[in-house]
Amino acid sequence: MSFTAISLEEKQSALDELRKVKQQFAARGWFPGTSGNLSIRVGEYSPDSFHFAVTSSGKDKSIHTPEDFLFVDEAGEPCETTKLKPSAETLIHAKIYRMTGCGAIFHVHTVFNNVLSELYGDQGYVPVQGIELIKGLGIWEENAAIEIPVLPNYADILSIAKLVPGALKPEIPGILLRNHGIYVWGKNAFEAKRHLEAFEFIFEVEYRRLALK
Numbered sequence: 001m002s003f004t005a006i007s008l009e010e011k012q013s014a015l016d017e018l019r020k021v022k023q024q025f026a027a028r029g030w031f032p033g034t035s036g037n038l039s040i041r042v043g044e045y046s047p048d049s050f051h052f053a054v055t056s057s058g059k060d061k062s063i064h065t066p067e068d069f070l071f072v073d074e075a076g077e078p079c080e081t082t083k084l085k086p087s088a089e090t091l092i093h094a095k096i097y098r099m100t101g102c103g104a105i106f107h108v109h110t111v112f113n114n115v116l117s118e119l120y121g122d123q124g125y126v127p128v129q130g131i132e133l134i135k136g137l138g139i140w141e142e143n144a145a146i147e148i149p150v151l152p153n154y155a156d157i158l159s160i161a162k163l164v165p166g167a168l169k170p171e172i173p174g175i176l177l178r179n180h181g182i183y184v185w186g187k188n189a190f191e192a193k194r195h196l197e198a199f200e201f202i203f204e205v206e207y208r209r210l211a212l213k
C-alpha cells in the first residue's frame, strides 16, 4: 500500500493519538532532557512495506508544536517532503514493526528502567516473578516467571536494531537497552500504553524490593 493511499482520517487519528500519549507520558516525567520517542503505524502492514507516524528528533516532548511528528516508511525515510528529522532511533521502531507487526511502539527513559537494565545487563535479561502487574503484559499464567531482554546500548542505532530479532521474545512486549531505556509495543496505542505502565510498575517494585534487602 502506498502512503498516499492511506486515508487522511487515519493519518490524523494516529497523530491525535500520539499527541495524547505524549502529553500523558510527559505529565509523568517520562521524557527527561528530550529523551524518548513514540510511534503509531498507519495503513496496511506487510513485513516489507508499512508506514508509521513517529516523533521528530530532539524536541521537547513536554510541549506541543505542529512539528512534533512526521510519517516515515519501513526504511525510516520520511514519506513526505519535510524539514523535520525522524527520531534518531527510528530504525529500532522499524525493526520492531517488521518483527512483530504491532500497531504502536513507545520508548521512554526512566530511573527505574535504567537501574534495572544495568543491574541485569551482563545476564542479558531482567528476571521477574510474583508481581500481579505481569498480567498487564498479557501474561495470565499463575505466578508467571518472565525474563525481560536487555540489549547493549551501542552508539550506532543500526547495530542495536540488528540485535532486536535475536533478543525479542514473542510473549514479552518490550526490550530494555542497557543504561538507556525501554522499547515497548502493542497491537495499538492502548495496549502499548498498558504494557509500558505495567513494565514501569514492575521495575519500580523490583527496585524497591532490592533496596529493602
Ligand SMILES: CSC[C@@H](O)[C@@H](O)C(=O)COP(=O)(O)O
Residues within 6 Å of the ligand: 033, 034, 035, 036, 037, 055, 056, 057, 058, 059, 086, 087, 088, 089, 107
Ligand atoms: C537526549 S538523550 C536521548 C536520545 O539520545 C535518545 O535516546 C532518545 O530517546 C531521543 O532521541 P530522539 O532523536 O529525540 O527520538
Ligand SMILES: [Zn+2]
Residues within 6 Å of the ligand: 035, 036, 037, 089, 107, 109, 180, 181
Ligand atoms: Zn532513547
